[in-house]
Amino acid sequence: MYKISELAQKVNLSRTTLLYYEKLGLISSKRQANGYRSYSEFDLQRVKLLQQLQAGGLSLKECQACLEAKINREQLLQRLQTLDEDIAQKQKSRELLSSMLGMSSMRDWHQATDKHAPSAHLDWLMTQGFSEKQALRLKWLSKDMNNHEQYMREFEFIFDGLDRLGPSSTGDAIKALSSIPVKTGELLEIGCGKGVTTIALAKHTQFAITGLDNDEYNLSCLKEHLGQQLSLNKSSSLEPARPPSLQQIELICASMTDMPFSDQQFDVIWSEGSAYIMGVKQALESWKPFIKQDGYLVVSDLVWLTDSPDDEVQQFWLDAYPDMASVASRQQMIEDAGYQVVDSYTLSQASWDNYLQPLQQKVAQLEDHVFVSLAFADLQKELTIHRQYLGQYGYQMFVLKLRN
Ligand SMILES: C[S@@+](CC[C@H](N)C(=O)[O-])C[C@H]1O[C@@H](n2cnc3c(N)ncnc32)[C@H](O)[C@@H]1O
Numbered sequence: 001m002y003k004i005s006e007l008a009q010k011v012n013l014s015r016t017t018l019l020y021y022e023k024l025g026l027i028s029s030k031r032q033a034n035g036y037r038s039y040s041e042f043d044l045q046r047v048k049l050l051q052q053l054q055a056g057g058l059s060l061k062e063c064q065a066c067l068e069a070k071i072n073r074e075q076l077l078q079r080l081q082t083l084d085e086d087i088a089q090k091q092k093s094r095e096l097l098s099s100m101l102g103m104s105s106m107r108d109w110h111q112a113t114d115k116h117a118p119s120a121h122l123d124w125l126m127t128q129g130f131s132e133k134q135a136l137r138l139k140w141l142s143k144d145m146n147n148h149e150q151y152m153r154e155f156e157f158i159f160d161g162l163d164r165l166g167p168s169s170t171g172d173a174i175k176a177l178s179s180i181p182v183k184t185g186e187l188l189e190i191g192c193g194k195g196v197t198t199i200a201l202a203k204h205t206q207f208a209i210t211g212l213d214n215d216e217y218n219l220s221c222l223k224e225h226l227g228q229q230l231s232l233n234k235s236s237s238l239e240p241a242r243p244p245s246l247q248q249i250e251l252i253c254a255s256m257t258d259m260p261f262s263d264q265q266f267d268v269i270w271s272e273g274s275a276y277i278m279g280v281k282q283a284l285e286s287w288k289p290f291i292k293q294d295g296y297l298v299v300s301d302l303v304w305l306t307d308s309p310d311d312e313v314q315q316f317w318l319d320a321y322p323d324m325a326s327v328a329s330r331q332q333m334i335e336d337a338g339y340q341v342v343d344s345y346t347l348s349q350a351s352w353d354n355y356l357q358p359l360q361q362k363v364a365q366l367e368d369h370v371f372v373s374l375a376f377a378d379l380q381k382e383l384t385i386h387r388q389y390l391g392q393y394g395y396q397m398f399v400l401k402l403r404n
Contacts (some may be wrong), residue, residue: 001038004029009049018047020068026050057083080098102146107374110143113279114321118279131253132215136277147373154375158366162358163225165193165218166273167395168300169351170200173272176399177205177300179343185267188212188290190256190283191274195222196354199229200246207268209249219251222316242286254285261290270298270310273395278319279328284337287351291402295341313389320382328398339400356386 008015021027022037027046029037046067053063057079099106114120114251118139125135125145134148141152161163184206192198192211195218202209213219226249253262256271257278269291275283278303291297302317304326309317317324325333331341360383366376 001030001040002044004037004039007039007044007047011051011101012049019204021047021050024060024064026067035038045230045378046369060346088301093286099146105144105146107143107273110139110145111319114139114143118216132257140277141378142373142375146375151373151375153373154373158375158379159359160363161325162362163194163196163221164355166300167351168197168272169348169354170204172328172345172347172351173200173398174204174341175345176343176397177201177398180268180296180298182267182294182296186265187268187270188266190262190269190271190287191277192222192251193218193274195219195225197270198222198249199225201270205226207248210252210261210266211249212254212256213255214255214385215255219253222251229321257286259287259290263289264292264295266290266295267292268296268298272298272300273302275299275301276323279323281337284334284339284348288338288402291403293404295402296342297400297402298397299400300395300397304391304392304393305346306392309392310389313385313392316381316385317393324393330396330398334398334400340403341398342401343397343399345397346398347397352386353389359383 002010004015005017008018011018018027022029027039029039029043050060050063050067053066054060055079057062058066062075062079065075095104096106096109097214098104099109110121122132122139123133123137125134128145130138130145130148137152138145138148141155142148144151156266159282185208187201187205187207188210189201190212192213195211197213198209199222201207211222212218252260256274259354269287271287272282278286280299283299285296302321302324304317304324307326327344331344334341359379363379363383364377369376371377
């Protein structure tokens with residue numbers, strides 16, 4: 001027999017708890033002649049059994065029910081499910097903490113955060129010490145704070161020697177130009193990359209062109225291409241279409257989010273496959289002041305071309321470009337932002353071929369190369385998606401006139 005203090009010591013509980021258990025009828029004492037409570041070996045074991053049940057996460061009430069009657073399977077199953085959910089949640093918290101400490105990638109977290117709070121996410125990345133350029137590339141490419149630099153090095157290594165960073169063609173650019181009545185003045189190309197479109201625009205128009213990109217390396221490739229074009233045109237015995245002149249193209253390394261230009265400086269702003277970087281809605285609004293009255297904006301953007309995409313492709317773009325919209329809803333956004341849609345067409349297969357064929361060849365060449373980051377795997381996945389599902393989505397060119 002045990003006195004209450006002895007029982008309390010054996011089960012590592014307080015006297016008050018034991019008295020409470022007794023009140024619930026979980027244990028029962030006998031009064032000794034001196035009035036002290038005494039408990040049996042059976043009571044000790046009941047408390048130990050109770051503790052074992054509590055270790056399964058059951059509440060005291062549930063434990064009591066288990067002790068007094070047959071186990072209620074339904075209730076236990078429910079309890080198990082709640083526990084599994086708690087564990088999954090705790091596991092997520094653990095993963096997040098460990099990735100914040102640099103022990104693993106935060107990919108899923110970045111992807112999910114970007115879907116629900118894109119601006120706050122970008123802001124937070126900059127608070128963590130990333131420049132705006134790095135933060136934007138992290139958001140769209142690496143999605144990994146801890147391995148971002150390695151990812152970007154490998155991404156640039158894959159794209160080295162490839163001129164197009166997205167689908168485009170001279171044919172599609174000329175098509176857009178044909179619906180713009182303004183033929184001279186100033187044209188700004190935003191996100192000009194390595195300059196394939198910049199050079200095509202210089203060849204086929206009279207505009208003084210400014211190419212803007214925030215990547216020095218891309219701009220240096222553009223300069224090199226310009227140099228090659230000039231010497232090609234000089235040595236050609238054929239009459240050139242119209243040589244692009246270096247004087248006609250000015251290059252500026254700056255961010256599309258903070259451009260060093262005057263109000264109403266440009267007759268035309270042109271941006272292929274780049275507006276999504278800061279968000280199409282924001283681009284439409286923040287670029288507007290730089291366009292002259294009666295000026296034009298030409299943008300291309302990835303859009304859904306079907307209302308019922310296959311699950312796999314829908315999920316892929318939901319992760320990679322959560323803001324991707326249908327043509328109709330982009331047009332609505334454009335009109336709401338104060339532009340009139342002058343022309344809108346889906347980029348041709350030739351535009352995709354210009355981009356995908358060299359990239360596919362490069363990826364095949366690098367098949368045996370060892371990559372540390374996910375840059376190569378991500379590109380392979382994207383190429384597979386294009387191969388299987390291109391047509392359910394595509395790039396749409398929008399030729400827009402500023403509404404007065
Ligand atoms: C998808 S690529 C398109 C490039 C080019 N228009 C083409 O079709 O090949 C996006 C381009 O935007 C540039 N870029 C990314 N963030 C930028 C920013 N904040 N400001 C200016 N350019 C940016 C990249 O360096 C890259 O050249």
